[in-house]
Amino acid sequence: MTATAYIHAKIYPISRPPVEDGVLLVESGKVIAAGSPVPIPSDARIVDLTGKVVLPGFVDEHTHVGLWGEWYGQPEHDGNESSNPVTPEVRAIDAIWPDHSAFADARSGGVTTVQVTPGSGNIIGGEAAVVKTFGRTVEDMIVRNPSGMKAALGENPKGSYGRQGKAPVTRMGNAAILRAALYKAKDYERKLRAGESDPSKAPDTDLGMLGLLKVLRREIPLRVHAHRADDIVTAVRIAEEFDIDFSIEHCTDGITVAEFLGKRKAKVNVGPSMWHRAKVETLNISTRTPGELARAGCRVSIISDHPFHPIQFLSTAAAMAWASGMAEDDALRAVTLTPAETLGVADRVGSLDPGKDADFVVWSGHPFKVRSRVLEVYIEGNKVHG
Amino acid sequence: MRLAAGASCALSPGRDSEEGDENGLAATAIVNARVCTASEGRGIPLWIDGATVLFEGGKITAVGTGVPVPEEARIIDASGKIVTPGLIDAHCHIGISEDGAGWAGDDGNEASDPVTAEVRALDGINPKDIAYEDAVASGITCVQVDPGSANIIGGETLVMKTWGSAVVEDLVLKRPSGLKAALGENPKRVYGTQRKMPTTRLGNAATLRKALYAAKDYMRKKETAKEPDKSPELSLRHESIARVLRKEIPLRIHCHRADDIMTALRIAREFGIDISIEHATEGDRVADRILESGFPVTMGPSLTDKSKLEVKDIGFAAPVAVSKAGVKLAIITDHPVLPIQYLRICAGLAVREGMDEDVAILAITRYAAEIAGVADRVGSLDPGKDADIVVWSKDPLEYDAKCEHVFVDGVEVKAKSEKDGDPR
Numbered sequence: 091m092t093a094t095a096y097i098h099a100k101i102y103p104i105s106r107p108p109v110e111d112g113v114l115l116v117e118s119g120k121v122i123a124a125g126s127p128v129p130i131p132s133d134a135r136i137v138d139l140t141g142k143v144v145l146p147g148f149v150d151e152h153t154h155v156g157l158w159g160e161w162y163g164q165p166e167h168d169g170n171e172s173s174n175p176v177t178p179e180v181r182a183i184d185a186i187w188p189d190h191s192a193f194a195d196a197r198s199g200g201v202t203t204v205q206v207t208p209g210s211g212n213i214i215g216g217e218a219a220v221v222k223t224f225g226r227t228v229e230d231m232i233v234r235n236p237s238g239m240k241a242a243l244g245e246n247p248k249g250s251y252g253r254q255g256k257a258p259v260t261r262m263g264n265a266a267i268l269r270a271a272l273y274k275a276k277d278y279e280r281k282l283r284a285g286e287s288d289p290s291k292a293p294d295t296d297l298g299m300l301g302l303l304k305v306l307r308r309e310i311p312l313r314v315h316a317h318r319a320d321d322i323v324t325a326v327r328i329a330e331e332f333d334i335d336f337s338i339e340h341c342t343d344g345i346t347v348a349e350f351l352g353k354r355k356a357k358v359n360v361g362p363s364m365w366h367r368a369k370v371e372t373l374n375i376s377t378r379t380p381g382e383l384a385r386a387g388c389r390v391s392i393i394s395d396h397p398f399h400p401i402q403f404l405s406t407a408a409a410m411a412w413a414s415g416m417a418e419d420d421a422l423r424a425v426t427l428t429p430a431e432t433l434g435v436a437d438r439v440g441s442l443d444p445g446k447d448a449d450f451v452v453w454s455g456h457p458f459k460v461r462s463r464v465l466e467v468y469i470e471g472n473k474v475h476g
Numbered sequence: 477m478r479l480a481a482g483a484s485c486a487l488s489p490g491r492d493s494e495e496g497d498e499n500g501l502a503a504t505a506i507v508n509a510r511v512c513t514a515s516e517g518r519g520i521p522l523w524i525d526g527a528t529v530l531f532e533g534g535k536i537t538a539v540g541t542g543v544p545v546p547e548e549a550r551i552i553d554a555s556g557k558i559v560t561p562g563l564i565d566a567h568c569h570i571g572i573s574e575d576g577a578g579w580a581g582d583d584g585n586e587a588s589d590p591v592t593a594e595v596r597a598l599d600g601i602n603p604k605d606i607a608y609e610d611a612v613a614s615g616i617t618c619v620q621v622d623p624g625s626a627n628i629i630g631g632e633t634l635v636m637k638t639w640g641s642a643v644v645e646d647l648v649l650k651r652p653s654g655l656k657a658a659l660g661e662n663p664k665r666v667y668g669t670q671r672k673m674p675t676t677r678l679g680n681a682a683t684l685r686k687a688l689y690a691a692k693d694y695m696r697k698k699e700t701a702k703e704p705d706k707s708p709e710l711s712l713r714h715e716s717i718a719r720v721l722r723k724e725i726p727l728r729i730h731c732h733r734a735d736d737i738m739t740a741l742r743i744a745r746e747f748g749i750d751i752s753i754e755h756a757t758e759g760d761r762v763a764d765r766i767l768e769s770g771f772p773v774t775m776g777p778s779l780t781d782k783s784k785l786e787v788k789d790i791g792f793a794a795p796v797a798v799s800k801a802g803v804k805l806a807i808i809t810d811h812p813v814l815p816i817q818y819l820r821i822c823a824g825l826a827v828r829e830g831m832d833e834d835v836a837i838l839a840i841t842r843y844a845a846e847i848a849g850v851a852d853r854v855g856s857l858d859p860g861k862d863a864d865i866v867v868w869s870k871d872p873l874e875y876d877a878k879c880e881h882v883f884v885d886g887v888e889v890k891a892k893s894e895k896d897g898d899p900r
Contacts, residue, residue, distance in 0.1 A: 160781065160782045160783065160788075161782040161783070161784055161785050161787065161788035162785075163784070163785065191782070191788070364779075364814075364815065364818060365815065366575055366607075366811070366812035366813070366814075366815045367575040367576035367606070367812075368812070369576075369578065370576060370578060372576070373575075373576040396781075397781035397782065397783070398781065399781075400779065400780065400781050400782075402791075403779055403825075406779070406821065406825070406875070409875040409876075410821070410875055412875070412876070413875040413876035413877075458875055458876070459874070459875075460821065460824035460825065460827070460828060460873055460874050460875050461824070461827060461828045462828070463828055463829075
């Protein structure tokens with residue numbers, strides 16, 4: 091396969107400072123080089139991008155793309171297996187529909203990689219996966235699976251079950267159910283070990299417990315939906331009790347506990363910030379939150395939570411974080427390299443560096459200018475939009 | 477005092493001025509600005525460079541270059557800044573669907589009957605809704621507040637300022653400014669799930685027609701009653717609908733899909749009433765028919781999710797196409813569906829998708845005022861209008877624009893001190 095050289099663009103590799111009049115050299119779906127000067131093979135196809143801006147495809151760390159009802163309605167609503175507050179055995183990949191219009195929406199906004207997570211109706215909602223936003227089958231699209239175990243605190247789980255008179259009815263119940271599930275998984279591991287030396291003692295297969303063991307063994311993080319500061323602190327408390335890796339999802343009230351989170355260099359996936367105060371726990375919603383948490387030392391990703399903030403406007407969410415005080419580099423990183431790193435897929439995506447997937451977007455101008463448009467989107471070197 | 481979520485400026489609502497002019501009565505001159513007048517002409521251009529905006533007694537007294545500034549006037553040097561009229565959101569639920577208040581603060585839909593023409597947004601508005609702070613801090617000084625779309629006829633709308641009093645009456649510009657109606661999925665879902673009419677779009681249209689005919693009958697009986705005791709008993713419901721039938725106010729009809737828009741136009745023609753098309757998500761598909769009708773549209777919220785079938789094509793392409801067809805439109809947030817402080821961002825994204833720059837600004841100023849029926853008071857910087865004025869750090873459609881001064885009725889919404897901090 092011959093190489094393609096995209097020349098004369100302003101390139102934001104993200105891992106390095108932007109390059110004026112740069113060259114992006116792509117071959118066999120991979121980045122060969124991005125910068126200036128770059129030697130261009132004599133047989134390379136040349137694409138002139140004078141006046142254009144090139145960035146990596148955006149990475150959205152928390153979405154429900156391909157999983158949520160949206161305009162299809164109930165038949166396509168596979169976000170919450172809300173038959174039980176603890177469902178670690180369910181997996182996002184079993185419901186992701188590659189033909190869902192949300193994938194086209196993602197591509198149209200320059201988003202090429204998404205983590206798809208189950209919803210927040212359950213205390214433990216199931217396994218999340220990282221997928222590209224283009225492909226015929228989910229297997230073709232997977233970058234990492236599983237990429238985390240979804241959990242939730244606060245109003246959603248206690249609302250879902252409390253209304254039915256079932257546990258959890260309170261935040262106390264939320265925490266107790268999460269702890270009980272993690273202890274049960276620890277017990278299950280002990281039984282598994284006993285079964286190794288004496289097969290007669292081996293427990294029956296328990297898919298949910300096997301899923302939670304991935305968390306206890308730190309193979310994947312617990313991704314805890316938490317809006318209010320006290321829920322955020324509860325998430326950290328439980329994660330530290332069990333010595334597990336975690337991320338805080340939404341982190342709406344994060345400014346209140348910015349120092350607490352910063353000290354831990356916490357992974358925080360902030361958003362959707364351009365949203366109304368729909369619930370009491372989102373009372374302190376603000377586009378200032380990503381910047382304040384980054385300043386405090388957190389690892390900040392800006393998320394759409396699609397469909398709650400439409401993913402085609404992820405750039406708008408990042409731009410508003412920047413306009414509200416986040417450093418430009420931090421805001422761009424929060425939708426590219428930071429989520430790639432915290433998702434464990436930075437070897438493939440998140441920046442324009444040699445050896446990474448050629449997932450890139452041609453913009454008419456800087457994404458933080460309101461008139462800038464996504465012109466073309468490429469995944470692994472193939473044009474998927476524009 | 478708390479400040480707006482995501483708002484782009486440091487302004488504190490509340491009349492806590494330390495400077496002299498508490499009442500906004502003394503003359504103020506904003507000078508050296510690039511001014512978007514949003515004027516409809518009459519010798520005043522849409523944009524004027526190096527202009528002065530002079531206001532006194534809560535009203536604009538002059539705009540242009542070479543405007544003599546009274547010696548005692550407060551001078552605000554706006555070199556390098558952009559000045560616009562206060563922005564207007566022509567369709568939102570601010571104050572009746574309160575932010576962060578859950579069920580307790582949700583008074584948007586009196587969903588006990590599909591026809592509730594007798595209810596009034598006025599009676600459900602809490603002027604202390606925190607969202608008013610977001611509005612004024614992001615340059616929005618005037619809003620039309622609509623009841624929701626659960627009912628075929630949802631109740632009276634009104635137009636109000638966003639700042640200045642805890643008493644709604646003090647803020648109202650016009651009441652009623654319209655009567656809210658709805659077609660499409662919302663009413664048929666709300667009542668259909670209870671097995672009540674309407675359960676279909678057929679039922680939607682029939683319910684609306686029946687309500688209009690019932691009010692016509694009521695009006696006829698009142699007119700033809702020979703003696704006072706033969707007159708029908710007072711019906712607040714029919715009286716409210718009668719205002720629409722007499723063309724005193726428009727029926728403001730929520731419709732997303734093109735076929736619902738056509739149903740709205742059909743019923744308007746049948747009864748000879750004025751309407752506005754609210755949302756018009758598929759308005760691009762019937763833009764020629766809307767143009768032919770002469771009725772305006774409000775479009776939005778385009779920055780929200782595809783939450784139901786009738787909004788599956790939501791986005792900025794439709795408002796761009798509708799504006800290009802020549803239909804007068806206002807860009808709206810439908811707050812809280814999209815938080816009100818992002819009104820200007822919606823105008824910016826419409827420009828990104830191809831809307832004329834001037835049309836986009838007008839769609840959140842004068843066109844919005846005209847559609848809401850308050851253009852005699854607000855929407856442009858013409859002499860005689862209310863001194864609702866915003867000084868922006870730069871093009872207000874840009875993400876990082878800040879509003880540096882906001883005036884409502886000539887009174888400045890004071891800049892808050894740094895030490896107050898912004899808890900959000």
